[in-house]
Amino acid sequence: MRNLFVRILAEADVPSNMEVPLHSLGITPSDDNPNSQRMDIYCVIDGSDYLLDVTIAHPCRPDDSPIPFHRTVNRRSARGKMAQLAEKDKIDKYGPTAQAAGFRxxxxxxxxxxxxxxxxxxxxxMLAKRKHRPTSIPTEEDTAFRESIINHWSQLLSVELMKHNAFQVASRAQRAAAARGPRRASAFPEDFVSRGPYRPHTRPAPGCEVAGWIWIL
Structure with a gap:
């Protein structure tokens, strides 16, 4: 996802750097968490220093999850504001220190x-406004031109998001497969997909197998 945002910045004639340590920018990290020691993207737009951090939130968790936070997330997602909540969490974490150091x-x-x-x-x-309009496009169509750019970028981001989701599901499915046996699927409470309780493989009772199908009585 970060690579695509860097590509979008480049299309808007904005050079950028990824994985920039906060200490190198004169910013003290908010905590000792390794993920808090760097910023996803650093760039300069019209003389202003920008720090960009990518975050992806899942709107819901298993309804029967034993983790209280999951139930809180489900109640919040009913209002469709998970992206806004994720933005707020990032702003609360990085906003004050970034602003104090002169960054946006x-x-x-x-x-x-x-x-x-x-x-x-x-x-x-904002980036779309920086995009140069070809001379073949008349001035009166400038608004439509900017909207087409945003639509194009949105489509690219949507495809990248689907790739991210597919990777997350596949990686968690592999972990679940490795855990088959006496352990329950709920051993991974952070999974995006709820697989339900673990059901051990059992041999069907005599007479329940018909033409390759297993009938559950």
Whole structure:
């Protein structure tokens, strides 16, 4: 996802760097978490320093999850604001320190179901304004030209998000397969897909196998 945002920045004539350590920018990380020590993307737009951090939130968790946070997430997602909540979490974490150091912080948030945060869309609109309009497109069609750019970028981001979702599901399925046996599928409470309780493989009772089908009586 970060690579695609870097590509979009390049299309808007904005050079950028990825995985920039906060200490190199004169910013003190908020905690000792390794993921908090760097910023996903650093760029300069019209003389202003920008810090961009990508985050992807899932709108729901298994309804019967024993983790209280999952039930809280489900209640929040009913209002369709997971992307906005993810933006707020990032702003609360990085915003004050970034602003104090003279940077503009923009969280690039998305939901796994495809909704993008308002900050992300506003940022894309700003980048679209920087895109040079070909001379073959008349001035009166400038608005439509900018909208077509945003639509193009949105489509690219949607495809990248689907790839991310597919990777997450596949990796968790592999972990679940490795855990088959006496362990339950709920051993991975953070899974995006709820597989339900573990059901051991059992041999069907005599007479329940018919022409290759297993009938559950």
């Amino acid at each position: 912080f923009v969280p690039l948030a998305a939901e796994t179901f495809g909704r993008w945060g308002e900050k992300t869309m506003d940022f894309l609109k």
